Ligand SMILES: Nc1ncnc2c1ncn2[C@@H]1O[C@H](COP(=O)(O)OP(=O)(O)OP(=O)(O)O)[C@@H](O)[C@H]1O
């Protein structure tokens with residue numbers, strides 16, 4: 001296997017439960033994600049995006065099929081997460097309520113193999129905060145319950161920007177922030193990607209974002225990948241019905257037909 | 263002349279932190295709504311939208327406190343009333359809220375029908391207790407009206423439902439007592455575009471059937487508001503900075519922050535693929551100190567030295583309200 005393949009999935013399925021109650025969350029997917037690529041996974045609620053993301057993190061071993069990271073099975077999670085970092089979908093459950101945000105951000109750098117110095121930790125966390133439009137002094141002594149939903153989500157990204165991982169899996173990382181903050185986050189992410197040659201997998205409902213950042217888009221429906229390719233291949237003049245439906249339902253300003261309301 | 267059903271006068275709210283410091287999350291917000299109006303509120307994450315919602319319902323629960331101003335529903339003031347008074351006489355009957363992150367609002371270990379019964383019991387006017395059977399009957403009628411798979415949904419636990427069914431259940435429950443007004447805080451941000459559209463359709467259906475008539479809809483997504491709202495207010499660092507019709511605010515924004523929001527939009531069109539959204543660096547001012555001058559000045563590309571000195575007041579510019587001395 002060429003070593004520029006970060007993830008490779010061969011006929012991967014993930015089934016929850018058994019017998020009658022079995023739920024096929026991911027259904028026989030095969031793909032490769034190359035080093036330095038940005039891939040976005042788009043699809044309706046419950047189609048299996050988060051489960052697929054968790055397979056990439058090594059949290060769910062596939063029920064059938066083979067899933068490899070850099071040509072090897074994921075066995076040691078701690079070693080895996082040293083290189084592959086993540087932003088989970090629900091920011092409310094990601095921070096401990098009993099420690100300040102700042103101390104949790106600084107602590108998360110402890111997982112790095114080459115532990116940065118005290119001063120560097122501080123500098124990296126500050127830079128991460130600025131990249132998500134937050135003044136470091138504004139969260140100095142704050143706890144998670146003192147932040148708004150969108151601010152908490154931005155803390156998860158600040159953590160990533162401080163960690164500077166090789167691979168990032170981000171599940172709906174900007175669903176709660178406004179367009180200006182999203183633009184700033186994407187700006188910083190692109191810079192970081194250039195600098196570190198980072199590989200990024202986004203899971204998102206935001207097709208505008210997928211269109212702008214992706215090298216390739218995976219459209220998912222009921223556990224299957226139904227449309228895969230560059231943004232132009234997947235979005236322009238597509239005839240794939242699930243993609244068409246999603247495109248049709250975006251509330252773009254010029255789409256006068258979006259909803260009929262008198 | 264249509265009556266003003268909701269009036270907000272110079273409302274300011276603050277949090278009292280553990281260090282005894284005040285965080286002025288909402289500053290001097292004023293607006294009024296007519297029966298049947300849909301007002302959209304959009305703004306930067308952390309600008310005070312959810313805090314404003316608490317104030318609009320009269321639910322200032324420590325550490326949140328009212329600083330000054332008034333909120334009236336059909337002339338009745340909601341300020342400085344006890345939490346239990348508001349809960350039993352206002353919520354669910356006059357004003358109802360659809361909360362941000364509705365998934366977390368549903369108790370995971372109770373079935374939808376039990377969650378609904380709890381909510382109704384908590385907000386029932388004293389002296390008019392209805393039996394569990396009556397509540398259940400009413401719930402069934404209402405869910406049938408929405409075209410839901412009523413029996414299955416009511417007898418399910420939240421986790422057994424799709425995201426759309428869950429969100430529609432929350433809306434169904436919170437409008438069961440026919441409130442005059444509904445405040446929805448980011449009701450669709452966690453949903454995919456198709457489910458989002460399904461939920462918006464349901465909201466319009468409720469409006470058409472007269473189950474409620476007036477709504478405040480909060481989201482960070484301006485294009486969505488364009489389709490949903492009659493009027494839009496843009497919030498920045500606790501203040502309203504622009505307020506006008508949906509058409510005016512989205513298609514012809516005048517405040518530099520609203521213009522920045524529109525410039526940062528992303529689209530699924532091929533023609534927009536390589537257009538870089540314009541990012542604005544920096545952060546809004548800290549809300550725990552007195553702020554002098556325009557709150558956006560530090561990040562505004564058109565700011566001049568005066569902007570940092572003069573506090574801007576909201577004024578009419580091109581038929582809408584704008585808080586910028588230089589807006590044209
Ligand atoms: N631990 C689990 N046990 C059983 N079923 C599960 C589990 N996790 C997920 N599922 C089911 O697998 C399917 C896919 O779930 P997943 O969370 O991946 O959806 P998603 O595409 O991320 O949806 P959303 O856009 O709402 O986040 C769903 O039907 C879900 O109910």
Ligand SMILES: Nc1ncnc2c1ncn2[C@@H]1O[C@H](COP(=O)(O)OP(=O)(O)OP(=O)(O)O)[C@@H](O)[C@H]1O
Nearest residue numbers: 146148149150151277287307308309310311312313
């Ligand atoms: N308990 C608290 N103590 C101190 N400050 C708080 C507290 N809760 C919220 N804040 C601050 O108040 C401000 C407004 O928060 P709010 O939740 O109203 O924002 P929002 O506009 O709803 O944001 P989002 O779009 O992210 O939901 C934020 O700056 C937040 O950090």
Ligand SMILES: [Mg+2]
Nearest residue numbers: 049050089171
């Ligand atoms: Mg998910």
Ligand SMILES: [Mg+2]
Nearest residue numbers: 148311312362
């Ligand atoms: Mg909020």
